[in-house]
Amino acid sequence: MAATMKDIAARTGLGLATISSYFNGGNVREKNRVKIEAAIEELHYEVNEVARGLKTNETKTIGVVIPELNNTFCAEIITGMEDILRMHGYATIVCDCRTDPQLEKEAMDFLLKKRVDGLINMPSDTQGKNLAAFSRSGKPVVLIDRRTGDIPCDCILADTRRASKEAVLQLMQAGHRRIGIVCGPQGVFTAEERLKGYLDAHRDYGLPVDERLVVRGDYTIEAGVQGIKQLVREEPQMTAALVTNYELTMGCVIGLNELGLRVPEDLSVIGFDNLAFARACSPALTIIAQPTAEIAREAAETILMRLTSKSDEQPGQITRTCSCSLIPGRSVSAPSGVKHEP
């Protein structure tokens, strides 16, 4: 068994309170400090955070529930958050719920039982029902990437609606009139936002929207492959496309590859996320890059603020919107006039 404070007390002849005080920044006589440190060394003592957590009713642990760990966008954000939280003494328990609302519910129950001090969630449940139980605990919840339901909580978003609009406007300015969009699933906040951006651009530019140019799919590589193939097959007049997340973008590149279509000669393309992948494409893909580091920082700082501010110095819910940027590649050109084969 691991050494306990009692062992240190016995070893040093001091009382428990002195040892505890030593660990919690209290004043301890120099002579005793030395004795305690020697005992710690010899016994390989490590504070038992479980016992401490029971006593203080704080586990110094944040739960993170996301749809998919194996997804650069999520992974980047988690890496960033974890870094900051750990610097402040907080651990993170990450639960990947595979985009399944039922698993998400289970993950949250699990975290509740583990008595995490707060929750950061990229919701898979579009209703917001899953958050009810956790938010009843009174512990802080920060949503990232997606807003959901009517549970009031802080929220860190990216302005992908604006970014999508500007990407589409840029395609229009390059001369494109029939622009396809490969969009995420219906009801998913980010998918709707990016579609709205697409619609905004058409409205601003005074171009009608043709619904046949809008295809939907899960946020998966395979859906991207199918989506772009469907658009190319059914809309030979299409000269450009916006693809609205990383998996879809990669799928789209695979699909165009398999069809033997050239970018941008046959089709101009603007993708999403993952700059490195965009650079690896030939020619380099123009993409909308999301500010993952900033989202991570905002989320971590927001929850830390909620965790430490005694009197709620920030009442009400906070919403922060971080800015995306359009990273130019070589995948956009003027429409060639030559239509691709269906």
Place this chain on the structure above:
Amino acid sequence: MAATMKDIAARTGLGLATISSYFNGGNVREKNRVKIEAAIEELHYEVNEVARGLKTNETKTIGVVIPELNNTFCAEIITGMEDILRMHGYATIVCDCRTDPQLEKEAMDFLLKKRVDGLINMPSDTQGKNLAAFSRSGKPVVLIDRRTGDIPCDCILADTRRASKEAVLQLMQAGHRRIGIVCGPQGVFTAEERLKGYLDAHRDYGLPVDERLVVRGDYTIEAGVQGIKQLVREEPQMTAALVTNYELTMGCVIGLNELGLRVPEDLSVIGFDNLAFARACSPALTIIAQPTAEIAREAAETILMRLTSKSDEQPGQITRTCSCSLIPGRSVSAPSGVKHEP
């Protein structure tokens, strides 16, 4: 404050032992079961795993320390492990140590204080020193992907040495004689293994090794870009290259892109990891794919076995080696005879 077992006891008029027994699968009179469940419902009771952990000296939590979360190979393995561990009632605390042995040490101390029941580690420290403190606790440790130092513990590996050898042999059989390798950092287990595979192939095929064809770099995209550019610049006679992890592979694709070299006309390439990326390349990249799902499963099962087997039914350390596969793409052809411009 959250409800406790005491609240349930008060509500139902039962004793604490009965409630505890209810939660731990003991026999409870039907009538009381109903009462307890009603109270749980009304009070929104959730077991406090912190208190339970203190009492039972088990947190049902596994610590995972990896070099980089934002890395498909790691992310895939973690996703897989987490899935299995959660099914068995274990949470995972993932610590990304940014390939920094010092941060890795801190992460392990942190996990030790949190009293995780076991540790799964893809070591960043090449010495194995970091594991000493944790392994003294007597809790199980499972290493993945890399062997390290002389701390005796179970180990789940992939046979990337054999896979690298076969990839290089395949290039030789296609007619290549001057084959470059973009290799990971000196001292890193996987990097050395893959290099050994490259050397094995030369020995088996009776071809001398030219050290100028071996370049080293961190396992990063940028190192891949620089590595391939250096090889192309300094070794114009080179007709093929093996690139030995995902980041390096992506970097290599970017580098060749930027140089305007064609694959496989100017250079045959075999990459590593991430099948989706390989398909997205044009032409599709031939790669060595690692069995991430299998590694994840083996690691999770091994630690679960260590955690549950009372009498050590598996004494000594276990080493499992999982098989990689060579996934053919279109990035390998016979050498063209036409040398690329330096």
Place this chain on the structure above:
DNA sequence: ATGAAAGCGCTAACAA
């Protein structure tokens, strides 16, 4: 089947 009570390792009054 159920209740009473001890104690896991720690913190935080309160006393000294």
Place this chain on the structure above:
DNA sequence: TTGTTAGCGCTTTCAT
């Protein structure tokens, strides 16, 4: 400054 002590919420004997 240091020691004593009472819990935090749970599990687990040991009685009943």
